[in-house]
Structure formats: C-alpha cells, structure tokens
Amino acid sequence: MSYKIVIVDDEPITKMDLTELLEEAGYDVVGQASDGFEAIDVCKETNPDLVIMDIKMPVLDGLKASKKIMHDRLAGGILLLTAFYDEDYINKAKEVGALGYLVKPLDEKSFIPTVEVCISRAEQIRNLEKQVEKVTKKLEDRKVIDIAKGLLMKEKNLNEDEAYKLLRKMSMDGRTSMGEIARTIALVYD
Template sequence: MAKKIVIVDDEPVTKMDIKELLEEAGYDVVGQASNGFEAINECKTHKPDLVIMDIKMPMLDGLKASKKIMHDHIAGGILLLTAFYDKEFVEQAKEVGALGYLVKPLDEKSFIPTVEMCISRAKDIQSLNQQVEEVSKKLEDRKFIDKAKGLLMKEKNLDEQDAYKLLRKMSMDGRTTIGEIARTIVIVYE
C-alpha cells in the first residue's frame, strides 16, 4: 500500500514539482494545502503518513501548523522545507517534533530517501507511543485492581487472594476486563 502524503506550500509550482517526484517514486499524494490552516484540515481528513510542509507561509506558518498537527496526532510525521538555513528554524523544528528539515531547492537524489527515512521514523515513533500507551493503561489498571482488592478485603472481610479471585470471577462473569471491574468497584465503594 502506497504511503499517504500531504504537501503544504504556498508556491503552486513547488507543490507540483514535489507531487511529481513523490508520485514517480510510488507515494500517494492525498492532499495539498497552501497554508497551515489548510494543512491541519487536510491532515484531519486524510491522516497521512507524512506531511511535507514549507515553513514560511501566510496566515499560519509551517512551524505552528506542525505543532498543532503533532499535538493532535493527525499525521505520522512532518518533514519541513524552507528556503532558509537558520539555526533558529532548525531548533524550532526540533521543538515541534519534525522528523526532517530540508533546504530548498530540493536535491532530487536526497529528497526521496529523506522522505522514506521520515516515514520509517514516524512508524517507529507511532509503535513506541502505542507501547507506552499500553504499558500506561496496564499500570493504571494495576493501581485500580490493587485499590479494588483493598476495598473488597475491607467490605467483604476477605484476604488478598480471595479478593483477587472475586475480581477475576466478576470479570469473567461480566465478560469484561478485570481493570473495568476494578474501576467500577472503586467508584461504588469510595
């Protein structure tokens, strides 16, 4: 399946050139925008694997739009483009979470490999974020389970093992996770 890309640049010729390069390399350009607000809307609509975005644009610049896009998790990653090499822009690009930074005019030989690397890093980051989310949920569930066990021990005069067995039985009988049962018990008994 072709990777989905949104191109954001206020120069129509630049967008057309980038689109042509990407499509020749087998990417699916699913959207185009001319400013940061349009970029955010395109990302909400298409959830692209990568956004290739100019920094200097009218209304909402690429750095501010990138910050919003990354905050809302509506694109896999962002590759910023600019006509300027400026350390301040590079630092700001790092702060908003951009995966890459290219200076125009684009070198065709390095552009597609850079795009591929950015998409690969975006997938890695997504996978790590998902793992962190899963571990956080398990930790949160563990806290609720421990609290629910304590409440059951107190309310029903059970030892810890029997309280856990009761939670597990409720979970199986209710066909839901033990974490959900524990949350319910904490709400009900507190």
C-alpha cells in the first residue's frame, strides 16, 4: 500500500527535496502547501496518512495548523520539522498531538524510518479510535434498549424478558438494529 503524504514548508527547495526522498521510498506525495491555511485545505482534499510540516511559516504556523488538522481529523498524523531545537516547541508539538519532531537539516538515514514509524503510529491510533467508536455506540445502544424495554414494560404491561423479545422481533421484522428500534420507541413513548 502506498501511503499518502502532504508536505508543508514555506521553502520550495525543502518541499522538492522531501518529495524526492519520499517518492524514492515509495510514498505518494499527494499535496504540498506553503503555510498552515493551505495545509488545512490540502488535508481536507486529500485526507493524507501523514503531514510533514514545518513549524515556522508565514500566515499560520505549523503548530496552529497541526492543532486544527488533528482536531478535525483531516490526516492520520503530523511529523513536525523545524530548524529549532527548543524545549517550548517540543512541548507545543506534544500538546498538538504530533507523532514526531525532526530538526533540520535532516539526516536522510533517519528521515524515512521516522516517517514509517509515524505512519504506523497513526494507523494504530485510527484503529483505536474506531474501536472506541464501536464500543461507545454499543454502550449507547445498550442504554437506549434498556430505556425502550422499560417503556414497553410500562405501556404494554410486559415483563422485562417479554419486552426484550418484542424489541428483538421488531428489529428482525424491520431489518434494522435493536438500537434504532429502541431509539424510535424512546422517542414515541417518552
């Protein structure tokens, strides 16, 4: 699988060099930008696996753009590049959720392995987020099913088992999830 990467840097030569390194390693550079606002737009269009972003840029810097990109889930992850080895920048990079931090000039031997590790971490995070969403939905469904059971028990004078069986039958007959049936019942009977 060819991973999609966006490069964000206000230096055209840096973008060209990074593109060449990444494409030689088999990555698909799907977009480039020169400032944070452009980066956000490119990420909206391409939803890359990784954004390689300079911190110091005109208009909107890389840290602020990274915060927006990660908040809106416009990319799998961010690898920050900077000429500054500065404690404050490193802490801000952690705060925005960057997966990596490289100081220029880049060491070509460590660049591609760092990109690979960042992409792997981004995939792991995305998988965890999907699992959390599934579990959260199941918990929400469980809660609303319990509410619907209670409403059916009250309205139709059923016991808990009968109410559950009725919900299940309605779900099967309507070819929809019990959660959806329960949401409808909770809305109608409440």
